[in-house]
Amino acid sequence: MTRPWQMQYAFLSGPFYDHTLIVGVAFIAILSGYLVHVEPGLFTPVLFLDLWLLGYHHVISTFTKLAGTRQDRQENQFLLYRLPLIVIAAVVGCYLVSGIWSIVTIYFFWQWYHYTRQAYGISAFYQRKTGVKQPVLRSRLDHAAVWAIPVWGLVHRCTEGWETFIYQPVWLPALPAVASTVAMFAAIAVVSVWLALRVDDLAMGRFSYAPFMFLVSHHLVFYIAYVLTPDMTTGWLVANVWHNAQYILFVWLFNQNRFRGPEKEALSPLMFWLCQRSPYRTLMYFLVCIGITTVVYGMLDQGTQLIAADNLTMLLGIKVVLFQSINFHHYVVDSYIWKARKKSHQEIMNVAA
Numbered sequence: 459m460t461r462p463w464q465m466q467y468a469f470l471s472g473p474f475y476d477h478t479l480i481v482g483v484a485f486i487a488i489l490s491g492y493l494v495h496v497e498p499g500l501f502t503p504v505l506f507l508d509l510w511l512l513g514y515h516h517v518i519s520t521f522t523k524l525a526g527t528r529q530d531r532q533e534n535q536f537l538l539y540r541l542p543l544i545v546i547a548a549v550v551g552c553y554l555v556s557g558i559w560s561i562v563t564i565y566f567f568w569q570w571y572h573y574t575r576q577a578y579g580i581s582a583f584y585q586r587k588t589g590v591k592q593p594v595l596r597s598r599l600d601h602a603a604v605w606a607i608p609v610w611g612l613v614h615r616c617t618e619g620w621e622t623f624i625y626q627p628v629w630l631p632a633l634p635a636v637a638s639t640v641a642m643f644a645a646i647a648v649v650s651v652w653l654a655l656r657v658d659d660l661a662m663g664r665f666s667y668a669p670f671m672f673l674v675s676h677h678l679v680f681y682i683a684y685v686l687t688p689d690m691t692t693g694w695l696v697a698n699v700w701h702n703a704q705y706i707l708f709v710w711l712f713n714q715n716r717f718r719g720p721e722k723e724a725l726s727p728l729m730f731w732l733c734q735r736s737p738y739r740t741l742m743y744f745l746v747c748i749g750i751t752t753v754v755y756g757m758l759d760q761g762t763q764l765i766a767a768d769n770l771t772m773l774l775g776i777k778v779v780l781f782q783s784i785n786f787h788h789y790v791v792d793s794y795i796w797k798a799r800k801k802s803h804q805e806i807m808n809v810a811a
Contacts, residue, residue, distance in 0.1 A: 465665040468587045470807065471711055476668050479707050484675040487700035488682055494692050505695065512702035514751045517788050519709045522747075523795055526713070527726040537791050542783070545790070549783045553775060559627035561782050566623050566630070567612075569694075570684075572789045573701045574608040577676045580708060582798035584669035586809035596655070600673075603652035607677050610645040611684020614638040620690050626778070649677060710743065715806045 469476040490508065494501045525531045525538060552560045581604060585592065592600065616633040652673075659665040679700045687693035717725065717733040732743040762780060766773035797803060804811050 462661055462663045464663060465660060465667050466588065468584060468666040468668045470583060470587060470668065475711065479704060480668070480671050480675050483700055483703040483707065484679050486703060487679055487696050490699045491682065491687055491692055491696035494695060495687065508695065508699050508702065511748065512699060512706065514755045515747055516702040516705040517784060518751045518754065519706055519747055520788055520791060522709060522713055522729065524791060526729045537794065541790060542787050545787045546783045549779050549786065553779050558775065558778050559629055561778055562623055562626045563629045565782055565785065566628055568786065568789055570608065570612055572792065573697050574605060575793070576701060576705060578604045579796055579798055581669065581673055583807055583809055584672050586798060586804060588666045588669060589810045599652060602648050603673065604676065606645040606648040607680045608684065610641040611680050613641040614685050615690055624691050624694070712806060715808065
């Protein structure tokens, strides 16, 4: 408890890391969208940098949690070996039955849910960092506030009549314009109440800075990505950069905490060495992840081109099936391995149960 009109910071790590996660990542994401909005010709190079440095990297970083140690590999055998086959079979089935549009449509809605759910998960870690157990109604309001603007943004996109997404056919339900207006007022109402309660927290000495700022950045990014940005694909780029960079930084912190202490070297000597907190080790951690990313995705890209030869239709189909299968597998895995309520995760992140 702090004194009235004062606050606790409740950083997950410290001022530099948390401000990078909250402010720095949002700034880079918004700047990326702004540059593409002003100069549409920059979309391809910005997308390339996003995919190579962040998107593919954030998928690869999942495996530091999924398969970083022998115990991880034993516990996650289904996720590592069987689930990919199930996902690929399902995506291939969608492609054969309905074509590319069905996969792109699933991706549009699933990535929206995945991005929002990740923000909710990180906000749950922040809330636990405060050490304060919220009353049930207050907790549900905070939960509603996380979803309020994303839901408005999704409804808004469905009222705009989009037929393509990232230059591919997509299906969105044709909602009337009034649906966006209703969703807007609902979102404003929920977020306004949430803000009013934060002011009350500050007045009563219950205010927590980092959890508040994280959700402010969340509201801002989703508003810009799904409502303010006129082009749906450019808006998606904003959310994608934000999500990818946020995920990479969170996984890095988790690994830093997980392999802290000499007794953790036995878990995985390589991960232990990479995850020690020093500028050199941190640089090597990210370089190794990017290096693996470059090799794995480079081989996949070259392999699809060899298989398709000069058949551009086949090449597009293979790429969509393959890379979206990787995305969908990642979405399923993430929903399972990052639960804030898991006791081992609370201990690693040093947050309250």
